[in-house]
């Protein structure tokens with residue numbers, strides 16, 4: 001019987017022999033380079049010259065707003081927090097991270113995971129749907145291999161590709177950042193407000209945390225696209241609907257966040273940065289609640305993909 | 317003598333919606349036999365093949381391959397099978413060779429590099445195997461399709477219209493190959509086609525399918541010899557007189573004049589007396605030849621009757 005490794009080799013061969021795949025990798029790298037070039041050469045550097053004055057101005061603004069006190073308690077809490085952090089910086093002479101440093105650039109680059117989500121959607125949809133549209137699914141399924149194993153090998157390959165893109169952004173932005181901005185400021189720490197105190201964290205940990213939190217969205221949207229492709233066997237549809245939801249889903253939750261049930265929508269949880277920057281999109285949600293919801297959605301997506309692939313008559 | 321059956325279809329039916337596409341179809345294919353599955357377009361040939369290889373489910377019945385059920389024991393059953401279903405679609409962005417490596421990796425037994433090159437040579441693709449399939453002609457894809465089907469030396473080879481798109485030399489090669497693997501290596505071959513002449517040349521047994529039903533199944537010998545009545549064309553002098561004479565001598569026979577010949581249908585045992593009557597009445601017989609009742613006529617006859 002064919003081993004799972006052989007199936008993975010096949011899927012990798014098919015994925016990487018397609019022109020589109022290498023184009024996606026190249027675009028990914030170019031995007032990192034482009035972001036580096038923009039922060040290095042296009043953004044006016046002297047906006048950062050007097051950080052103390054800026055933070056003081058910000059603090060005055062916060063204090064005024066707190067005096068008016070027409071915000072929700074969550075908003076007030078956030079301002080208090082920001083005030084505390086700004087004061088800590090001013091007192092200890094710790095400037096905020098400049099985007100023209102390695103860490104600053106990597107924090108910006110962590111947003112490029114959105115592009116990775118896009119490409120993961122494309123790869124996860126087409127790895128399945130192409131077999132149907134090309135008619136090769138017939139030859140693939142008349143082998144002594146369980147359909148579920150074939151499906152697994154495709155899912156794992158799509159996710160390995162996705163992981164590769166994420167690692168690539170991380171590593172390549174580190175490389176680009178260090179070449180363009182050098183290593184000054186490498187010892188800067190990240191400040192967090194914990195239980196009423198400001199705590200210093202290694203910046204590297206913070207950057208890694210941003211990347212890992214963003215990866216969750218990539219994983220979930222890739223899995224969603226994979227499911228849609230398994231059910232409808234059509235890559236354009238799977239790509240279209242997944243990308244549409246990738247962009248509009250979070251807005252949708254924003255609009256609906258007055259309703260209690262909005263917290264059961266997938267997109268209330270895909271952006272986990274909400275737990276380190278600011279307040280949860282729907283009031284009262286916790287990190288562990290979000291993780292549970294994500295796990296539930298994840299299991300549902302894969303189960304639906306499996307059921308429809310396993311049972312379906314193949315008439316392609 | 318009890319022969320081992322390679323494929324056994326037992327009362328297989330397929331309904332899609334409330335249409336019955338395949339209706340209570342049963343058949344067997346034995347080792348060393350080329351079974352021709354013949355039917356007009358839309359008869360259900362491809363549908364039947366899809367059920368044999370487990371691509372679609374059966375509404376009723378079961379298919380056993382070497383006694384293993386395709387429904388309940390798929391991996392065991394399919395391990396013995398190689399095939400091409402409908403068009404020989406391969407991965408266009410891979411080379412022919414990469415396609416073969418791909419399917420070799422999924423084989424139940426190890427397929428060596430030597431085996432791959434052997435198969436490539438056998439189907440006549442040696443010159444082009446490193447090229448992308450995108451650049452192949454239909455005939456070349458058909459050959460590559462055959463190559464992936466026989467890579468793991470299956471004991472059942474299923475081919476859906478395998479000569480589609482092949483040139484005459486290619487058709488002859490495939491035919492020779494099919495007869496060879498069946499008769500030399502005792503492989504069972506199940507071939508579908510809507511072309512009779514072709515089936516006639518390569519099959520040992522033919523099943524005719526129409527509207528999802530197997531309506532006739534005969535060994536090639538039976539099918540052509542089933543009727544003892546022979547149709548003969550005669551070339552003689554004094555055509556009209558000869559026609560009258562034969563009409564009187566054989567009042568029940570169909571006789572007609574077509575151009576410069578008499579066409580007469582007679583039971584085999586009357587043929588000598590037909591000749592005798594003519595000679596005794598001083599006709600000069602220039603030619604007396606059998607008009608072949610081709611399978612084609614038979615096929616049309618069978619499939620056209622509603």
Ligand SMILES: Nc1ncnc2c1ncn2[C@@H]1O[C@H](COP(=O)(O)OP(=O)(O)OP(=O)(O)O)[C@@H](O)[C@H]1O
Pocket residue numbers: 315332337355356357358359360361362363364510
């Ligand atoms: N996906 C489907 N859904 C419903 N009916 C179908 C489907 N696919 C095929 N059919 C019907 O099943 C019947 C048999 O089709 P099939 O493809 O098996 O014919 P065939 O004998 O292979 O014909 P051909 O010589 O044209 O290849 C046809 O009447 C066709 O309309």
Ligand SMILES: [Mg+2]
Pocket residue numbers: 361362363402476
């Ligand atoms: Mg067909």
